[in-house]
Amino acid sequence: MSSALSIRQLTKTYGNGFQALHGIDLDVAEGDFFALLGPNGAGKSTTIGILSTLVTKTSGSVQVFGHDLDRDPVGLKRCLGVVPQEFNFNQFEKVFDIVVTQAGYYGIPMRVAKERAEQYLTQLGLWDKRNVPSRMLSGGMKRRLMIARALIHQPRLLILDEPTAGVDIELRRSMWNFITELNRQGVTIILTTHYLEEAEQLCRNIAIIDHGRIVENTSMRGLLQSLHVETFLLDLKEAQLLAPELDGYPARLLDGRTLEVQVEKEQGITNLFGQLQRQGIEVQSLRNKSNRLEELFVSLVEKNLSKVAK
């Protein structure tokens, strides 16, 4: 499978001397649904900024479907669609005009632009808002408008930078259904998000960036398999005064009826339930304390933080 994105030794030092990227390497295969995760200020937006030519790189190389950023920026731009984190459309323009104008910048004839605008605005539930000035849209609608705008030239690689920030759950689900369908049709997707359960559910491969360095770059499945310990919360039927003694399972009471238990991967939970039953403790429900990816993410970032501090 050919490469949708290839980044080699990419560095960026801003004018104030801050080095945002320390020579990162990254490959995303064609057709992938890829997560680029990292804490705030890790270098995600700088990387995306360089890809979309809004930030100039200090050194290194970037290729999108073989189009080199330095040698063939026009070819690269034609393959790339970006949905930025911040709203960046004209607040006074109407929804339809914003999308059609963007098509014009890509040299798409007006007739085709109008057809595509209708198609994407309809698919994203914005067609009845087409004549509304963009500033009148809700936050979720503005996000969808940016997706429609980014798709108007039918890019092969779509980068979504925090596309669901501030979007309610229902709308988020419908957006992900739409994006998943795009991916099925062959569009390579790169996603950054703070909702790690989204990344876990949607993405096949993942890179974690922190302090301008890639600290993990693997498949989602492989990464999740490396999780050795999971923390579960057990809702108990009756309140307890003390945490029960559980052989091999560190546990503590959060409140009388909520027990936090750490379970190592090879232990499983059957034995845990057996011990609880023998002590006459009935469990009503069980849930993960945090998303599995979140636990890994935090441990990787903390590990890198201690490295950087040294």
Added chain:
Amino acid sequence: MNELRPNLIALHTIVYREVRRFLRIWPQTLLPPAITMALYFVIFGNLIGARIGEMDGLPYMDFIVPGLIMMSVITNAYSNVVSSFFGSKFQRNIEELMVAPVSPHIILVGYVAGGVLRGLGVALIVTVLSLFFTQLQVHHLGVTILVILLAATIFALGGFINAAYARSFDDISIIPTFVLTPLTYLGGVFYSIHLLSPFWQSVSLANPILHMVNAFRYGILGVSDIHIGTAIGFMLLATAVLYLFCIHLLKSGRGLRQ
């Protein structure tokens, strides 16, 4: 892949968007110059002008009409580009253009064309208004059209440079208020430089707007304080230099890329 057609579509898109913008906000863009110039015609042309008599052998009203048209063109071409381009930077929708495969030349020509078209639109409005006060007969149509196009282009490019460097709305009002307006008023719109002492005549020649106003006055009335060839040569040179500088700003990403 032949890039000509996509580039022409992109250019048309930018120009169309610019024209749509100034037409949408016509009470801010087209109406004020019409009112201001009508007042100039009434007060300076009719009321005061009747007492002044002739200037350079022409009725005062006739003398000031070309200057007032040129003043409108300069102000509007400049302010259209400076406010549109800075507004795009401020709202960050300039990023729509930056991520698209649009060449710096297309971006610049698109914005400048928007400024020129607004300048010409206002010029047409002011010219029609002036016909209520005087009868205009164009002395040299070619010079008139060339000069008005060059002046509008120069100030549209100037507006682009101002917007590229601007970081706040204050920055886009400083140049028009403290540079453009004084130069325009001292640019021979209301008087012939022959009224000045030789020293101030020489100083006035350093004012580029004086050359534009006089070249335009020559095109319409056939009289000028300065040499027409020099004025047009200067305008052509200024257009080329400013254009190249704007392209340099766009390519280097001044105020656009981090």
